Amino acid sequence: MNFADPTLSAQAQGHAAGTACPNCGAGDTRLFYRVEGVPTNSCLLFETREEALGCKRGEISLHFCGGCGFIFNAGFDPDQTEYSDRYEETQGFSPTFSRFHRNLAVELVERHGLRGREVMEIGCGKGEFLVLLSQLGENRGVGVDPSAIPERLEGVPGAERVRLIPEYFEPGHCREEPDFLCCKMTLEHIPDTADFIATIRAGLTEANGTVVFFQVPETYRILQQCAFEDIYHEHCSYFTETSLRRLFEGCGFKVTRTAVEYDDQYLTIEALPSAARSRREDDPSVSEIAELVRTFPERVAAHRDHWRALVRDASAAGRRVVLWGSGSKAVSFLTSLGLAGEVDCVTDINPNRHHHFMPGTGHRIVPPDDLAAIEPGLIVVMNRIYKEEIADHVRNLGLTCDIACL
Incomplete structure (x- = not known):
């Protein structure tokens, strides 16, 4: 794994x-x-260790825009990414996430009167959220996602009221304007963000008043907390409230609501089509983001060193180390820190991931119940919001071990 110098020289900049x-x-x-040699597909399921080790690789090259505060991966290569039925992203097997997901659906149904309406989701994954909207309001849904x-x-x-289309979104999928259009955890995978939002806006009219709802990872937290595990190749677009709002306003939407949710991990925006197009100038929050960006390389290097030392010390002491969570965060954690040899295995609550192998390092993904035989000395939780849920599972297995949360 090759890293840019943490103080990235003025010449390089x-x-x-x-x-x-x-x-x-x-x-x-x-x-x-910058990080080089990272897997380009963090959520693909690999059948063999050899296939996982031979996965496609690319680079992360994060750029900051001082105009709108947007951050993007200029090293993103769409030809090296794959979104197919091998892409396993669902979080619905977690009770914690399922509660959040259902509560979000309930709030949207109530706030926007979504009963008996036409709803559409771009990047619907496996369709869980569309089903929730159908169940809660007897809505009819169409979801588009190649996976x-x-x-x-x-x-x-x-x-029965939901139709899934396993394709990439195109304007033709939206010939009739829906009453509600949502796009959750997808915009961060889109490199040409303004073109994408402008395309959606072109298919909507003010008269119909389609409510648009987007959810993306919240980047202010990533910068502030040095959450390097939340930076990976296929996340090519990184938003704060400022850059997300400016994107929608600049593409002909009136922003009606923004919020930060799920332990400050998710940023949401709601908007309506509008004839007015505005761009905010001299937003002071951009300067604040710029300062976090300026100090990020040095701070994140120290943060990585902490986690690398924690895992290596545990391994050197003869304790088995297990990562809990096998998605993108785990791929980034393993490959960014170069810990292939010190981590014994990875576990995940999602049964669709069991017995597959992690891209880049080839770690086998085992069911949580297998940990009773593995007897880990240290479990590193990839997302701290699941700490209590995981701790309960560990206690029920009769295990006594340290649990550390990113």
Whole structure:
């Protein structure tokens, strides 16, 4: 794994300057964080260790736009990414996430009167959220996602009103305007953000008043907490409230609501089509983000050193180390820290991931119940919001071990 120098020289920054911002079009952005040789597909399921070790690799080259505060991976290569039925992203097997997901659906149904309405989701994954909207309001839903697996919804109550299209979104999928259009945890995978939002806006009219709801990872937290595990190749677009709002306002939407949710991990925005197009100037929050960006390389290097030492010390002491969570955070954690040899295995509550192998390092993903035989000395939890849920599971297995949370 090759890293840029944590203090990234002025010469290197100069060479990287000039890449245009895909969010606002500003021509002067600055490179501030680079990682090379990372897996380009963090959520693909690999059948063999050899296949996982031979996965496609690319680079992370984060640029910051001083105009709108947007951050993007200029090293993103769409030809190296794959979204197919091998892509396993669902979090619905977690009781913690399921409660959040249901509560979010309830709030949206109540706030926007979504009963008996036409709803659409771009990037619907396996369709769980559309089914919730159908169940709660007897809504009719269409979901578009190349990783969708329609068969998984067979026999699920409410799914009879949901149609999944396993394709990439195109304007033709939205010939008739829906009453509610949502896009959750997808925009961060889109490199040409302004073009994408403008395409959606072109298919909507003010008269119909379609409510648009987007959810993305919240980047202010990533910068502030040095959450390097939340930075990976296929997340090519990183938003704070400022850059997300400016994107929608600049593409012809009136923003009606923004919120930070799920332990400050998710940023949401709600908007309506509008004839007015506005761009905010001199937003003081951009300067605050710029300062976090300036100090990020040095701070994140120290943060990585802490976690590398924690895992290596445990391994050197003869304690078995297990990561809990096998998604993108775990792939980033393992490959960023170079800990392939010190981590014994990875576990995940999602049964669809069991007995597959982690991209980049080839770790086998085992069911949580297998940990009773493995007897870990240290479990590293990839997302601290699941700490109590995981601690309960560990106690029920009769295990006594240290649990450390990112």
